[in-house]
Amino acid sequence: MPAAQPATSGYAVELTGCTKQFPTSGGETYFAVRDIDLKVEPGRFVSIVGPTGSGKSTILNMAAGLLTPSFGEVKSFGEPVAGVNRRASYMFQQDALLPWKTVIDNVSLGLTMAGVSKAEAHSESRRWLEKVGLKNFADRYPHQLSGGMRKRTAIAQAWIVNPDILLMDEPFSALDVQTRQIMENELLQLWQESGKAVVFITHDLDEAIALSDEVVILGAGPGSTVVGSYQIDIPRPRDLLDIRDDPRFVALHREIWGRLKVEVSKTYENAMAEEGEAA
Numbered sequence: 001m002p003a004a005q006p007a008t009s010g011y012a013v014e015l016t017g018c019t020k021q022f023p024t025s026g027g028e029t030y031f032a033v034r035d036i037d038l039k040v041e042p043g044r045f046v047s048i049v050g051p052t053g054s055g056k057s058t059i060l061n062m063a064a065g066l067l068t069p070s071f072g073e074v075k076s077f078g079e080p081v082a083g084v085n086r087r088a089s090y091m092f093q094q095d096a097l098l099p100w101k102t103v104i105d106n107v108s109l110g111l112t113m114a115g116v117s118k119a120e121a122h123s124e125s126r127r128w129l130e131k132v133g134l135k136n137f138a139d140r141y142p143h144q145l146s147g148g149m150r151k152r153t154a155i156a157q158a159w160i161v162n163p164d165i166l167l168m169d170e171p172f173s174a175l176d177v178q179t180r181q182i183m184e185n186e187l188l189q190l191w192q193e194s195g196k197a198v199v200f201i202t203h204d205l206d207e208a209i210a211l212s213d214e215v216v217i218l219g220a221g222p223g224s225t226v227v228g229s230y231q232i233d234i235p236r237p238r239d240l241l242d243i244r245d246d247p248r249f250v251a252l253h254r255e256i257w258g259r260l261k262v263e264v265s266k267t268y269e270n271a272m273a274e275e276g277e278a279a
């Protein structure tokens with residue numbers, strides 16, 4: 001199995017002064033994010049929350065090495081990220097399961113692509129399928145799974161390669177509320193015993209507070225920047241099914257939402273103004 005690479009010095013993810021601009025169809029430049037500083041220590045769970053279009057996915061893509069910043073620098077464990085960040089696995093909102101492959105072959109993919117034999121990859125996949133409660137579904141195809149089961153498969157697929165960093169872009173947003181809370185609990189259990197860094201994007205402030213050690217807030221775009229960073233000092237282990245009644249959760253939610261709602265309102269007002277101009 002590919003062992004986790006030795007943790008060299010530095011943060012698991014470190015963005016310094018990162019700006020990303022895109023060309024617009026009118027030949028102008030659009031600043032998605034500006035001067036982003038983000039530091040994620042190894043083993044920490046950090047969520048990024050912000051209004052729609054504030055650049056959350058852009059930041060995650062820069063951490064993954066899928067996008068290069070226009071200005072600034074991205075490092076992972078002290079090394080500049082050039083090309084795909086090999087220390088990280090990525091989990092998208094839409095899972096990346098291959099419909100023509102069984103669950104076990106989907107989970108094995110990262111290992112077989114790394115040159116591990118199919119027998120060994122299957123044996124490791126079975127261990128992971130047991131961990132995520134899918135051991136009796138190894139021979140099913142993705143279309144035969146519920147939404148929660150697909151997410152469990154995607155989690156096993158991302159974790160089996162033993163990355164040091166998990167980059168998760170709204171992984172549970174398509175699930176119903178109950179399944180989502182169960183998946184969040186399962187993710188936390190896996191993460192707690194793993195020592196991996198997680199960067200988690202969500203629109204849902206409840207989810208961000210419940211899961212994280214730190215919640216980072218992005219401001220309204222264009223040219224979004226980090227407008228707040230909050231340490232979530234709710235003790236672990238946490239039971240996510242009851243955490244929303246915890247007085248500390250309620251207090252943190254009030255404080256962070258007080259900041260976030262200003263940015264959400266600005267985004268809404270900007271969108272209305274643009275619609276007005278276009279009319």
Ligand SMILES: Nc1ncnc2c1ncn2[C@@H]1O[C@H](COP(=O)(O)OP(=O)(O)OP(=O)(O)O)[C@@H](O)[C@H]1O
Nearest residue numbers: 022023032050051052053054055056057058059221
């Ligand atoms: N490849 C691209 N070309 C041009 N503009 C882009 C590109 N990718 C992103 N953008 C723009 O950059 C801004 C930030 O996009 P991004 O998807 O990172 O935001 P987000 O916060 O993840 O959005 P959402 O919450 O809606 O998922 C948006 O205005 C988007 O339209």
